[in-house]
Amino acid sequence: MAGTTWQAAWQQLVQDVADGSGGEWTRAGKRGTARLVFGRVGWWLSSVAFGHRSGGEGWLFAAHQALVEPWAPVITLRQDEYTGDDLPSGGYAPLSDVAADQLAIWIAGPARAHFIDEGAWDWVEAHTIMWEQAPEEVPRTWPALAGLRVIADAGPALPVIDDTLALESGDDPWPEQERSWWEQFRDVAASESRSDQLRWLDARRRETLAALGVPESIIIDVLAEDGG
Structure with missing residues (x-):
């Protein structure tokens, strides 16, 4: 080389x-x-x-x-x-x-x-355990539970989002983009419409994959697979 x-x-x-x-x-x-x-x-x-x-x-x-x-x-x-x-x-x-x-x-x-x-893991269960037992010890692991609950239709995302937003402190402020992501997700989750939440999460997923340069040809239409 x-x-x-x-x-x-x-x-x-x-x-x-x-x-x-x-x-x-x-x-x-x-x-x-x-x-x-x-x-x-x-x-x-x-x-x-x-x-x-x-x-x-x-x-x-x-x-x-x-x-x-x-x-x-x-x-x-x-x-x-x-x-x-x-x-x-x-x-x-x-x-x-x-x-x-x-x-x-x-x-x-x-x-x-x-x-x-x-x-093969049950990630909803694994993240739920972390969220319920020791949220302050693994603050960057369990927040994914909010979105996982939506895609698995396994409970409301809103309580997890609220606990995630509560992690931010004045001594350790989040980047504006990260805070905005969670605040927007909360606004959508407050409607309690799973289809709205799925569409919002899918749009963010596609933005991430585009930024990473993942070819469109290998990106699955997750909404069609879910029936929405």
């Missing part, structure tokens, strides 16, 4: 692996923010990216997250947490050490299995 930036090298690596995946994986985004997206995208985004630290060093990571709250990148499985024999785990490593065959092994093995396991 001499003679090129790590960002351009990563984008090309992602594209090469996506092209060889038989359509199971798609490249989204450009340069250093490029990611491999698994399957088609509904309310959840499953993707693999490169966590850059400095000088082109970093690690591969997988992220499985619901598109029902303001977008913030998460990591749900890091390469250095993986202990299999078929792929070096280690810690930080130069991107030049991540060959196409290693990335292909990562997405076909650890990342793919991780996404399937994560997809």
Whole structure:
């Protein structure tokens, strides 16, 4: 990868692996923010990216997250947490050490299995437990419950939204965009119309996916699937 930036090298690596995946994986985004997206995208985004630290060093990571709250990148499985024999785990490593065959092994093995396991979870139940038992200890985890309740038709979103907005303090103000997102969601949720909430969440989901460069061709029409 001499003679090129790590960002351009990563984008090309992602594209090469996506092209060889038989359509199971798609490249989204450009340069250093490029990611491999698994399957088609509904309310959840499953993707693999490169966590850059400095000088082109970093690690591969997988992220499985619901598109029902303001977008913030998460990591749900890091390469250095993986202990299999078929792929070096280690810690930080130069991107030049991540060959196409290693990335292909990562997405076909650890990342793919991780996404399937994560997809089998009852996330409404898991987030409900966190919200009810210790909301102050995990303030950035359980707020997704509001949107998850809507898409699963599993209870009102409004109490969760109110508790989420109550997390903001004068000492730690939120960015205006994040606060506005939750306030708008609250206005829609106050109507108690699930169809209105679904349409609002879907519009925000599509905005997020567009910003991430996810191709329209792999974005599912979640409203049609829900019957709305």
